[in-house]
Amino acid sequence: MGRSRYVITEPDKPHFLTWTVVEWLPVFTRQESVEILLESWRYQREHADLKLYGYVVLENHVHLAAQAPRLDKCVASFKSFTAGRLIALLQHYGAKTILKRLHFAKRKHKVDREHQFWQEGSHAELIFSDAMMREKLDYIHYNPVKRGFVDLPEHWRYSSARNYQGMEGLIEIDPWH
Helix, strand or coil, rough: CCCCCHHCCCCCCCEEEEEEEEEHCCCCHHHHHHHHHHHHHHHHHCCCCCCCEEEEEEEEEEEEEEEEECHHHHHHHHHHHHHHHHHHHHHHHHCHHHHHHHHCCCCCCCCCCCCCCCCCCCCCEEECCCCHHHHHHHHHHHHHHHHHCCCCCCCCEECCCHHHHCCCCCCCCCCCC
């Protein structure tokens, strides 16, 4: 049971999460696709008491630090909503190759859908201290730097690094003290 170690065991505590597109497909290369993620987080911040402490969206995966009264339900809702919207966006643009890969990645027993967008699981890691939160936020913000995309974390548009530098970000977050 490979997924069991990533279960959100304390759903009301802050967690570091990673969500990856199946086969590491580069889907988040257009602002429209990233906006679907941001829209979902805005909704959850308003309606599900999601505390979004930090995030980064790269071309094929997302890292975030977040907390909610039922983080497990927020994750399930987020993944379901965004998968549907992102698949519809890919269909709109006629992204046949990516859609074929998403269809191929769907497990046979999943008869409720045509495609699998996100890898199963959430790679959830409980954040149990201020020091660990700082470490995870640094990891999130320096990910695009480490990958050679930008020189400074705040230069990556799809990240909360700007918020922590006192700049306007693409979405409001809940800064960690």
